[in-house]
Amino acid sequence: MKDILLFTLIVFMAYGLGRRALSLFAKETESLLEDIVFSSAIGFALLGYLVYGIGSLGFLYKGPVLILFVVCAFAAAGPFCRLVRRLTFPRSFNWLSGEGTFDRFLLGILIFIPVLSLFGAMAPEIGNDALAYHLDHSKIFAGRHSIGFIPFTRESLWPYFGQMFFTAGLLLESVTAAKLSHYFFGILLILSVFSFTRRFFSKKKALLAAALLASSPGIFTQMTYAYVDLTQGFYSFMALYAIMLWVKREQLGLLALSGLFAGIALSVKLMSGMALIALVFVVLLSDLHKKTQAKKVFAQLFVLGLFAFAAGFVWYLRSYLVLGNPVYPFLHNIFGSGWETHLKDYVGTRTDLLGFFLLPWDMVIHVDSFGGEQIGVIFLAFFPLLIFLPRHEKNIQYLFCFFIIHAIIWYIVNPMLRYTFVNFAVAFILISLGFYGASEKYGLVFLKKLLAGCVIFNFLLCVYHNYDTVALALGVTTRDEYLARNERTFPVADFVNKNTPSDSVIVLVGESRGFYFNRQVLQYGMWEHQTDKNILSYLRELTSRSVPTYILYRDDYDIHPFGPIIDERDPLMVLERKVERGKRATYYLFRI
Numbered sequence: 303m304k305d306i307l308l309f310t311l312i313v314f315m316a317y318g319l320g321r322r323a324l325s326l327f328a329k330e331t332e333s334l335l336e337d338i339v340f341s342s343a344i345g346f347a348l349l350g351y352l353v354y355g356i357g358s359l360g361f362l363y364k365g366p367v368l369i370l371f372v373v374c375a376f377a378a379a380g381p382f383c384r385l386v387r388r389l390t391f392p393r394s395f396n397w398l399s400g401e402g403t404f405d406r407f408l409l410g411i412l413i414f415i416p417v418l419s420l421f422g423a424m425a426p427e428i429g430n431d432a433l434a435y436h437l438d439h440s441k442i443f444a445g446r447h448s449i450g451f452i453p454f455t456r457e458s459l460w461p462y463f464g465q466m467f468f469t470a471g472l473l474l475e476s477v478t479a480a481k482l483s484h485y486f487f488g489i490l491l492i493l494s495v496f497s498f499t500r501r502f503f504s505k506k507k508a509l510l511a512a513a514l515l516a517s518s519p520g521i522f523t524q525m526t527y528a529y530v531d532l533t534q535g536f537y538s539f540m541a542l543y544a545i546m547l548w549v550k551r552e553q554l555g556l557l558a559l560s561g562l563f564a565g566i567a568l569s570v571k572l573m574s575g576m577a578l579i580a581l582v583f584v585v586l587l588s589d590l591h592k593k594t595q596a597k598k599v600f601a602q603l604f605v606l607g608l609f610a611f612a613a614g615f616v617w618y619l620r621s622y623l624v625l626g627n628p629v630y631p632f633l634h635n636i637f638g639s640g641w642e643t644h645l646k647d648y649v650g651t652r653t654d655l656l657g658f659f660l661l662p663w664d665m666v667i668h669v670d671s672f673g674g675e676q677i678g679v680i681f682l683a684f685f686p687l688l689i690f691l692p693r694h695e696k697n698i699q700y701l702f703c704f705f706i707i708h709a710i711i712w713y714i715v716n717p718m719l720r721y722t723f724v725n726f727a728v729a730f731i732l733i734s735l736g737f738y739g740a741s742e743k744y745g746l747v748f749l750k751k752l753l754a755g756c757v758i759f760n761f762l763l764c765v766y767h768n769y770d771t772v773a774l775a776l777g778v779t780t781r782d783e784y785l786a787r788n789e790r791t792f793p794v795a796d797f798v799n800k801n802t803p804s805d806s807v808i809v810l811v812g813e814s815r816g817f818y819f820n821r822q823v824l825q826y827g828m829w830e831h832q833t834d835k836n837i838l839s840y841l842r843e844l845t846s847r848s849v850p851t852y853i854l855y856r857d858d859y860d861i862h863p864f865g866p867i868i869d870e871r872d873p874l875m876v877l878e879r880k881v882e883r884g885k886r887a888t889y890y891l892f893r894i
Contacts (some may be wrong), residue, residue, distance in 0.1 A: 303479035303533035305424070312349065312467075312479070313486065315341070315371065317385065320345025321843070327555040327562075328547075332892055334388055334677020339494040340559075341381070343540045346487075347566050347613070349374065350466040357449030357469065367473055367531055374693055382644050403751050405506065408513040410756055415516045416489060418768045421802055422526025423485035424478050428789045429527035437480065437528050440468035441817060451624050454828045456631055459624055461617035463569035464530030481528045488525035491536040492516050495727045498543050502697045503735060510734040515727055517737055517760040520675035526535040530570050531593045535723030537567035538577035538785055542704055542724070545581050545606075549588045549700065554605065557585075561606040565613025573712075573721045578610055580707040587703050590698060612803060631831065641831045658713050664720060675719040677726060680756045685729070687736030690743065698735065715876040790879045794854065794889050797875050806850040812859025813889075838863060841894050851894040868892050 320341035324331075331337040352374070357409035427437055435457045449469065452458035464484065471480025489713035492512050499508035515521055524532050544560035564581060582603060594726045595603045599778055618628035626632065631640030649672060657664070663665075665672055691698050705728045712722045717798040741749055774784045785792040798808060808823045810816065816823040829837055844851045853868065855861055858881070861868060867888070875891040 305476045305482070308471075308474060308476055309479045309482040309486070311375065312369065312470075312483070314382050315374040315378045316345030316349055317341050318345065318380070318382040319348045319374055321381035321385070322377065323348065327559040329553065329555075331889070333497065334385075335493060335497045336501065339490055339497055339543075342490055342536065343494075343566075345378075346467075347463075347537075347562075350463050350569075353466040353470050354449060356462075357443060357447075357466075360448040362443060362447040362449060362469070362473060364473055366471060403639070403753070405509055407754060408509050411761060412492070412513045412516055415439040415522050415761060416492070416497075416525070418764050418772070419485065419488070419522045419525040421775050422523075422768045423481050424527070425774055426785050426879050427477065427481060427528050427787075427817065428785070429529060430744055430815065432528035433789070433791070435814075436465055436530065437468055437472070437477070438815075438817040440465050440472050440480065443469045444473040450620075454824055454832055456828055456831070457696065459617075459621040461569045461571060461614065463566060464533040467549060468528055475521060481526075484528055484530065484532055485525045487536045488521060488532040491521075491539060491549050491723070491727060493533055494536065495731060498539075498546070499731050499734065502546065503731075504738075506700055507731075507738055509726075510737060511731045511810045512720055513757065514680055514730040514733065517680070517757050517764070518676070518726055518730070519676045519760060519763050519767075521723070521726065522676055522760075522764050524675070524720065524723075526768065526771070527773040530721070531720040531723055534567050534570040534574050534721075537563045537570065537728065538574055538724035539727050540623070540727070541567060541581055542579060542584070545584055546697065546700060549584075551695075557602060557605050558609045561609030562613050564606070565610035565615075568614035568753060569617050571721070572632075573716065575722055576604075576708050576715065576721075579711060580704045581606065583707045584700050584704050587700060589803060598872075624848075658710070659707070661713065663719075669719075673718040673720055677719060677729075678756075678760055679739045680727060680753070680760070681733070683756060684733045684737060684753065685742050688732055690739035690741065691732065692735075698732075701732060703729060705732065784884040789815075789818070792818050793879070794875070794877055794891075796818045798852070798854070798875070798891065801874065802852060803850045809851070809853045810838075811853060811855035811861060811864065812887075813854065813856055836863075838867070841867075845894055853894060855890055855891045856881070856887045857890065858885075867894060 317338065321337070321344065323344045324337075324341050328340065331340060333735055335754060352370055353362075353367070356362055356370065378775050432438075435455065439452055439455065439458050439462075442452055443465075449462070449466075450458075464487075467483035468480040471477065471483065492515055495515050496508045496512035499511045501631065511791075521532070541560045541563035542561060543555050548556035548560060560581060562580045564574070567577055567626055585602055585606065586599070588594075589602070594602075621630050622628040622637075625639050627637035627639035630637075632643055634640030634642065652660075662682050665677055666679055669676045691702075693699070705725055708725050708728075712725070737749065739755065770779070770784060770788060773779050775782065782792075782796075791813065798806075799818075799820045802808070802821060804821070806821045808819060808821050809826055810823055811826045814825060814827070816825070826837065852874075853864055855864065855868075871892050873890040873892055876888060878886055878888045881887045
């Protein structure tokens, strides 16, 4: 309960702060929901950067963060109280009401899937990237009371806006509050899709688009992990939302706001640059329709780029100042820092033009080739309905322009599914428009039944995904039992934490997850990339200073150059674990 109250306070502060700042960009919002999503987007950005500022100055202690929260709470109180006065049921929530059985069914899905995902969000973390660096690095930041480069890591100088909420949560001793931040960005993405589609199209289409997005397996599974992809997707979509409002109103503040959101998305992930490029094409298409003069077009793009740069440049600047490469470890041939990366070699099924047109099939059928996330069978089954879109409608042209440009760049750069959550949102909006276009033209009743069946299937997947977390919440299983069953390194880390001195250094060979180790860990894979120093010499140096030093390795990895040391010693621990689907490995712990 304490964790939920803490995160509720953060949400309250985010809305209040954002509502004060929103008036600088937009004169008014059309609805209460639009007010909430825009204000929350700005407010969370302010909170994230405030935490980063404190951490960069080395004041990342519980006291300063609590003082910051108190000040923000006072600043947020006025707008939040006005929001509460507006929340008069049922008038304020008439956008939730359904007009028929199908709408009420979609509304139920829109409520129950996020509720199920909430159980997963409140459970102990089991996601790979969260345990390897999202939460693990945030734990290190909180422990050393500052935010900066962590030696022998690849990611610690990446854009880390999303991790600021993890860091604040862990500093306040709440892993749950940290995880809930990503969950809530998923909620905001769903609400923003509803608000956008209702604003530009209709409530029925908005309800369908939001329900389809919420029921997408890639979305509801990510809502249970301490990742940042939903954060990226939300801010990228809000940038599109603001640009569409700018096209309609031609208010310069909305164009600036779009750039601001695009820059915040770039503060989450470098891959958000795809959305910024797609936004440029939307602006150009709008100017083509309006026959805007070239000088004015250039000014518009300058404003968009300026605010995107202002919101996102600090993360890339710090990487350049520390490592000489703003996008470390990528583009090492240009900046002379980093190493050759082959991420795209392991993603997707093919790289030619035919592969692009086969994406709807491949993304659904060959999910492991796209990172394991799933857009869901609904995308494949109902994507052909896009032929029923009223192509003459300009709003649809802008959406389709963004969708296609983003998809092309994504396919060329790195077609990992979680990098394109913003296009999940756009795709389901387009599908909902096509669905109602076909239904209204031909009265195809079976379409609703087929769609309902697919949504129910996704709902059952959500139940399956969160079954263990619901059992945990109900007390059927314990935290340790849950982790031992679902997280490969937890029993290993538990042994290390109980059987090694607190000042130990653990060298991980073939394992990247370090969050559950309450010891200093060193990933040998990163050591290899970042130094020519002999690892054995480094270990001897540690032992000469009486630092307890251990090697933990998996037997499915090459143990070179540790073989001579390991061969001379008996392991302190031998533990077999499931490490991937259908694959097991044995962990060995050696004292050096």
